[in-house]
Amino acid sequence: MWRNLLYIHNYYPFQDMCLTHTHQVGIDMQLFLVTPVVVFILWSSRKLGLWLIAFITVASTILRFVVTWNNNLSHVVHFGITITRMFDTANLSYILPTHRATIYFMGVYLAYILRNKSEITLSKTQLTILWTTFMSLGIGTWLGPVHMSHEEYEYKKLDSAFYGAVSPIFWGGAVAWTIYATEKGYGGFFGAILSWDKFKYFTKIAYAVYLVQFPLFFYNVGKTKHIDEFHPSLMLQIPETLAIILISIGLTILIEIPFQKLKRILFERREILNVVNKTKVDVNQNSTQVLKK
DSSP states (O other): OHHHHTTOGGGSOGGGOSSGGGHHHHHHHHHHHHHHHHHHHHHHOHHHHHHHHHHHHHHHHHHHHHHHHHHTOOSSOOTTOOHHHHHHHIIIIITOHHHHHHHHHHHHHHHHHHHHTOOOOOOHHHHHHHHHHHHHHHHHHHHTTGGGGSTTOOOOHHHHHHHHHHHHHHHHHHHHHHHHHHHTTOOHHHHHHHTOTTHHHHHHHHHHHHHHHHHHHHHHHHTOOSOOOOOGGGGSOHHHHHHHHHHHHHHIIIIIHHHHHHHHHHHHHHHHHHHHHHHHHHHHHHHHHHHHO
């Protein structure tokens, strides 16, 4: 438990974690602690900050390639992959912040660009080229390793190392462009879907869904004591999905929102006390000046 409390559990073996999916929280926390330095440099000098982010992303990309190549890792669950290789991939690459820094700092730079609120004008031709390019990159990260799903596939180091190195850049670029284009009014029908205001209701329970889903998955897998035949309908488990949503709503209402309110009350109370104390000091100083006069 103390590893999770300190957000360092991602530095311990993946197979020994209590809730394996929470390694992402540890990664985000560690990268978040570094981000203020990067943002300060970026805000002080855009050119220097851009070079720093470029260096971090390139170094992280090279690191993924080298580690994947040297240790025969695979970032894709391909046909015939062993459990040992999956755990090695997680422990040596997937759960480490140095390997996830590429896409993280791409997001930091995107936030910087959006924060500047600069206006751009793009022609239909330019938009067509940009959307085609970035959507091809995004879809490519899905379909690129499709040959690995074939029964006759044999593991190749170059395939795995190349995919592990470039897939975060391709996918991150596609997501970053979609966000940027939607924010600047070039999202089209896709941007309109992403901007649907009803998503705010899911946003409120999103963190609870993140925490709840895997324990429920593990429980349902663990209680299965029979062999079943696979069919596509198993990809969408309606009872399981409804259970995740209901439990997440309860977790949000009973725990997350009350703690958010408590934090707000404590900090707002402190701010009010500071204002009151400052007001008293000002009144006393004014009274003293009046008496002197």
